[in-house]
Amino acid sequence: MYRRRTAGPVLRTGRKRGAQPKVVALGGGMGLSASLAALRRITGDLTAVVTVADDGGSSGRLREELGVLPPGDLRKALAALCGDDDWGQTWARVIQHRFQSQGELHEHAVGNLLIVALWEQLGDHVQALDLVGKLLGAQGRVLPMSAVPLELEALVRGHDVARPDDVDTVRGQATVALTPGEVLSVHLVPHDPPAVPEAVAAVLDADWVVLGPGSWFSSVIPHLMVPELLDALTETKARKVLSLNLAPQPGETDGFSPQRHLEVLGRHAPKLAFDVVLADVAAVPDRGSLTEAAKRLGAEVELAPVARPDGSPKHDPELLAAAYDRIFRMHGRIGPWR
Secondary structure, eight states: OOOOOOSOOOOTTOOOTTSSOOEEEEEOHHHHHHHHHHHTTTOSOEEEEEOOOOOSHHHHHHHHHHOOOOOHHHHHHHHHTSOSSHHHHHHHHHHHOBOOOSSTTTTOBHHHHHHHHHHHHHSOHHHHHHHHHHHHTOSSEEEESBSSOOEEEEEEETSSTTSTTOEEEEESHHHHHTOSSEEEEEEEESSSOOBOHHHHHHHHHOSEEEEOSSOIIIIIGGGGGSHHHHHHHHHOOSEEEEEOOSSOOTTTSTTOOHHHHHHHHHHHOTTOOOSEEEEEGGGOSOHHHHHHHHHHTTOEEEEEOOBOTTSOSSBOHHHHHHHHHHHHHHHSOSSSOO
16 A cells, blocks of 8 residues: 655755755756756756757657647656655656557556646646656756747757758758757747746746756757846856756767866856766766866866766766755855745
8 A cells, every 4th residue: 555755855065954055957758857867866946947848759759639738757857856755755756657669659658638628627737747746756857948838949060961061951850859960059940939837937946957857959948048047047046057967868968078078068158157976977078167167167076976876877866966966065055944
């Protein structure tokens, strides 16, 4: 028999509820999920702001058929916020479950269908996601960055391998993520999408904001293309962490050094500053160049072992949690939070 958790999460740092940092994490896909799985271990006051430009797989099919926001990255964030007890882990598996069939349900995720059904029932994206979070016992809140479906557009050099020097406009997150060419810049369609007000409010009220890790051009930088959200990130008094990937992503960031990730982000949002850049100690071959690139964003570099010990390019939740906790304590306020 599974019991829903009623008490708040136990914080491994020893902080009591009400004396912990308010943290907002932005991103999408597995990168954001890794960050959330770590952050929920050190704070119970956690909000995920999720990109909504996905157009592939189950999310893309639902988006095309029903005209809804793509629910996939929102579902992954909710699953990452599920607790480690039987209730949380059972629901995490259920909403991530994909049907296997010869029919229309093939590869649809249960959580995607649940989220879309509640959107249609309630007519409110935020209220529906809050309700799913309550059902799952999620240790945090999940919000879309915008309430309108977005399309990712990129300028790509060499997208057509027969014309390696030509620059083409490539549309669609799934296509951009797998391009064989060099992504030069990205923007959203529509160009000035409205931000979800609750997401803006969360950023403005945060103690810490974490951007990344994740697909750099299709999950991380799109947050900076939403004007109200970028304004909030620029104006907030929260301290900001930019969390780097463990390795370049095939297609999207092939051949990128850690410092190049910072450079392209800076070009997309030149007025946005950070306090800390977090990178895995084994993923930085040139610490001096990364330090210089971080300084141009106003940030210090923190290197820590955050990868899984099996050698896979995936973050270890416990190690990443320890790194975030150390950053929050060393670079944050002195004394109790709030």
